[in-house]
Amino acid sequence: MDIVIRPVEPGEFDTLGEITAGAYLRDGLLDFGESDAYLGELRDVAKRAAAAEVLVAVADGGLLGGVTFVPCGGPMADIARPGEAEIRMLAVDRAARGRGAGEALVRACVDRARATEGCARIVLSTQRTMRGAHRIYERLGFVRTPERDWNPVPELDDITLLTYELTL
Secondary structure, three states, rough: OOOEEEOHHHHHHHHHHHHHHHHHHHHOOOHHHOOOOHHHHHOOOOHHHOEEEEEEEEOOOOOEEEEEEOOOOOOOOOOOOOOEEEEEEEEHHHHOOOHHHHHHHHHHHHHHHOOOOOOOEEEEEEEOOOOHHEEEEEEEEOOOHHHOEEOOHHHHHHHEEEEEEOOO
């Protein structure tokens, strides 16, 4: 099976939004489950596509997953500094996991970062429990940057996102 990575098409926004939201929900990554405010952000692919590059992994005519690539200085950046691109919201449908879609999506982001003038690094945030994603990042040469770990919801003291970077 060949996996193709390409920009998301408008007709796929809802499907990718549900894949992303479903992955986060089923993997227990949303502290407040169905009532988590972040769920709306995960589903809103149109908003992401208007502000960043949303890529999808496709095989046999079906959507396997997607990722948001934020080039240097993009409005969707959470932690990127000048000269850094950022990866956000990587998700692969549970039924499609283990086929290489997640790694192919991350590789595509790395390639885009390398092709971005002035981009020296690519960074990302991840939850402690996203061990499968951590393995992908580390296999591709990303290293932990604990000094950049952060809490997206400061009023809750137990939510710390781990950070990784890859120097290009």
